[in-house]
Amino acid sequence: MITAMIRRLPMLAFIAAGAIVCLGVTLGCRARPDDDAAIDPQLEQEIAKIKAVDNHAHPVRPTAAGEPADMEFDALPVDNLEEQSLPIRQRATSAIVTEAGARLFHGDKAAQVRTHGADHATWMLDQMGTEVMLANRVAMGPGLPSPRFLWVPFADALMYPLDNTAASLSPDQKAFFPLEDKLLSRYYAESGVAGKPPTLQDYLDKVVRATLERHKHGGALAEKFEMAYLRTLEIGNPSRGDADQVYATGTGDYKVLQDYIFRFIATECGRLGMAVHIHVAAGGGGYFHVAWANPLLLEPLLDDPTLRKTTFVMIHGGWPFTREITPLLTKPNAYVDYSEQTAFNAPHDTSEVLRGWLSYIPEKVLFATDAFPFAPELGWEESGLIAANAGREALGRALTGMMRDKEITREQAVALARLVLRDNARKLYGLK
Secondary structure, three states: OOOOOOOOOOOOOOOOOOOOOOOOOOOOOOOOOOOOOOOOHHHHHHHHHOOEEEEEEOOOOOOOOOOOOOOOOOOOOOOOOOOOOOOHHHOOOOHHHHHHHHHHHOOOHHHHHHHHHHHHHHHHHHHHOEEEEEEEOOOOOOOOOOOOEEEEOEOHHHHOOOOOOOOOOOHHHHHHHHHHHHHHHHHHHHOOOOOOOOOHHHHHHHHHHHHHHHHHHOOOOEEEEOHHHOOOOOOOOOOHHHHHHHHHHOOOOHHHHHHHHHHHHHHHHHHHOOEEEEEOOOOOOOOOOHHHHOHHHHHHHHOOHHHOOOOEEEEHHHOOOHHHHHHHOOOOOEEEEOOOHHHHOOHHHHHHHHHHHHOOOHHHEEOOOOOOOOEOOEOHHHHHHHHHHHHHHHHHHHHHHHHHOOOOOHHHHHHHHHHHHHHHHHHHHOOO
C-alpha cells in the first residue's frame, strides 16, 4: 500500500540482475525440470487461463492532460515520511521492475497511457489476467468502471472524532493523522453535518451510519481499516457509558472510544452486507510498529457472538505472522488474502505460506496483488503485474508440492486454483 517513498513497504518481488522472472500471465514460470520446486506444466497452463478476482489493490484513475493527479488511491498517500532501509526486492532499480515496465510500456509509459486514455486501467487488468479488481480507494471515478473495478472505501477516520494531536506518537503518525482528520471532515460534509455532533449517539447516527450507508449505496463491498499504522489491532469491548464519557469530555482513555466506534462500524457492516478489510501485516515507514499488526490480536473480535454476521478479511495475510493466521481461518467469519506478499516476497517463500493455508481451509484464501503507485518507476501498473504473476507462480508451486506429496490430484489442484484465484471471492462478495 501507499505511494512512492510513502510507506516504503518491504514490498515488491524484485530480483538481482540476470535472474529470470515470469512477467506475462501466459509465460512459463517453472524451474528446471529436475528442480523439486518446478511447477507441474499442466497445472501451470490451467492457472494461466483463470481470470482472477483481485481482492485488494489501489488502482489509479487515468487522468487527461491538465487534470490534477489522482490522489484518492489511498486514505494516507503520504510521500514525505522519513527514509527506511529498503530490501533489495523493493528497490526501483531492480531487474524485475525494469522488465515489467518494458513489458507493459516498451520504454515510453506516457505514450502508452495516452494511447489507452480513459481505458488505461481496464487495459491493465487485461495485462494482469484479472477480471475484477477490488479498488481500495477513498472514492472511485471515471476510468475505473464497474463491474471490472469494485469499491472498498476507508473507515479509519470515523474512529478518531477527537483531537488527535496526542495520538501522534511517531513522525509517521504526525503525517497520517492530519490526513485522517481531512477525510473525516469530508465524511461530515457528505453527511450534511457541519461539525462534531454534541453526543456520541448523534455522531454514530448522523456521521458513522450515514457514511457507511452512503458507501453501500455507492457500490462498496467492504470497508477498509489501516488501523495498524495508527494504533494496535487489539480491540476491547468497552461500555457505552465509558465511550460516551470520553466523547463528551475529550478526556480519558481515547482507545475506549475508538474501540467502541470500531465495534459499531463492524456491526453496521454486518447489517449492510459489507465485509470488514483490515491491514494485518508489517507496513511501510521506519516507525511502523510490527507487533501492533499481529493477527492474534483480532481473535476476540472473531470469537464475539455479536459480530458473527460480520465477515473479516485479513488483508496481506499477516506477514510475518503467517502461521498465526492459519488457526484463525477456522472462525466462520474469517478470511485472508495474500496481497503484499505477492509483491515483496519471492514466489517460493509465498508458496510455503499458501501451502499451509491450502492444506487447512482453502475456501478462506483469496488472491490479491496490492497494486500500488510506489514510485515513478514502479507505478500501480508495474507493481500489479509483478504481484499478479508472482501470486500465480506461488500458487502453482504450493499446489505442485501438494500433488508431489500425494495430498491432492492434479484435478483437485486445478479446482483449488480456481477457488483461490476467483471462486472464493465471488462467493464471499456475491459476485455473478
